[in-house]
Amino acid sequence: MRLITMIATVSVLALATACGSESDAPAEMPAEQPADTQQEAALEVDVLDCGTIGVSDLDAFSTAGDYAGQTDTFTDSCFLVKHPDGTLLWDLGLPGVLTIAGPQTQQIFTVSLAQTLTQQLAERGMSPDDVDYVSVSHSHFDHIGQADQVSGSTWLVSQAELDAMFGDGVDVAPEQQALFSLFEPMEQQVFDGELDVFGDGSVVIFETPGHTPGHTSLQLMMPESGPVLLTGDLYHRAESRELKRVPRFNSDEDMTLASMDEFEARAEELGAKVIIQHEPADIEPLEGKIR
Template identity: 35%
Template sequence: MRPLERWLAALFLVTLPACGSGAKAPAAASTPEAIPPAPPEVRLHAFACGYAEIEDMALFGDESGPRELVAPCYLIRHPRGTLLWDTGVDDTFAQTKGGVLDPRTRIRFRVETPLRDQLRALHLAPADVTYVAFSHVHGDHAGNAALFPASTWILSRRELEWASTTPPPESVAPGFLSTYPRVKMRLLDGDADIFGDGTVKIVATPGHTPGHQSLVVKLRRAGTLVISGDACHTHGNWQHRRTPPFNTDREESVRSMERLKGLVDASHARFVVQHEPDELDAFPRFPGFLD
């Protein structure tokens, strides 16, 4: 064996134990994280982003009488990014004790904990949210759109075309209208698999508005959830295929509910009527999550 070969062989023997299964590499220096690292699995947080006090539920095609509905947001932590489903009622309403009465609908909207504060509880700032996906752009679903100019917005192309007409529909969130021209958008012409692995899908469910969408989330332990958006507002809407008179297309609305029923049955999913308070109460208490 030549001298160089003997030297290389000796070096190999010296370093071999450090590469074996029992050796530990030196710990890398830790660096501070702006946000918590992405979880190894998909997580779903649900929390209230406002409330709606309704004088007469006949407005929603339901039994007459007063009721309170909730306007939830859903935050999905995925290894490939963070997605916020709907942005709830405008955070500025939290500044008005007793909420704000909409003179057009006679619905009183109130916010108890601003969305920005709830994100902070998850160690997130609005700029940390990769995607903001809208079921539709009514004020109780897109009220805080303007908080997310750095995120990619996901919505139906039909919804944007409807919302951006001149003059725009009165029900469209002002913050959406003022912000959408300067954000990056992913416009959908149907269903979409957001992260490409089947865990988070958006499905077209038009009728409430022309470009309405619903959310399907597949979790390892909790199973599949189908979240309605406003494809239906109440259990009664869902069970009896009732639709509010202000929906843009009743026939489309009913077809969309039938489509969701097919998705629920095919995947043995849990169906979530987004505005129903008992549905939100069934989730782990925030900041808890399903996974």
């Protein structure tokens, strides 16, 4: 589902009011670490508030038809992953100009944003130049809205999602193109299947396609809580995970269901804590940190 009118307006404003900064040179990918160091990195992960999404009718979020007439409020979360060898920003939230424009409503969605990523980094004594890597779970507007603020970072992207955004013959609406263009200044690190970001097993991006062709999820090995999996939009709500509900606007329902099975097998094998990024019941108890 896309907020066509809202995105078109926000995209133009975002391009005109970009508040990020570019680093002089993108960081290089670190060398692969020896096997005996795997999963030992002392990660710190901050949970950033990248917006709020009110949904007036959840019917679009289940092909089974059982959500019709229900309402909900989604969090829109980003994650600042600090590793001894660099910093990764996972997902980029709603467009930063919403902090100026205020809440916007289109069709079933009302979206709002209190602070930009740049503002939240500043509160942590950081700037966009301190973000070495950016990766988005997928290319929907509520996950790519502030790419302009971290344009000096290296973009870690699955080949399938890159092709869905910029491939030959792909029909992309003008308002989407405006948001996609914010990624063009970034150096790219393209992968298939999964990517061990720092070479030690502590931060792994892995493909979970179906919501979009190259949708990905994130695996973290935390020093206190152990394995944690961030879902991206594989699931939007706790009920969607329990009932294996697929949104009507996914690119491929069968592929989504297969990705759900593979995700759950990984979670079980690892004994991982699962965090649904749009689910307030998963995000609020974290109190701004994954430990």
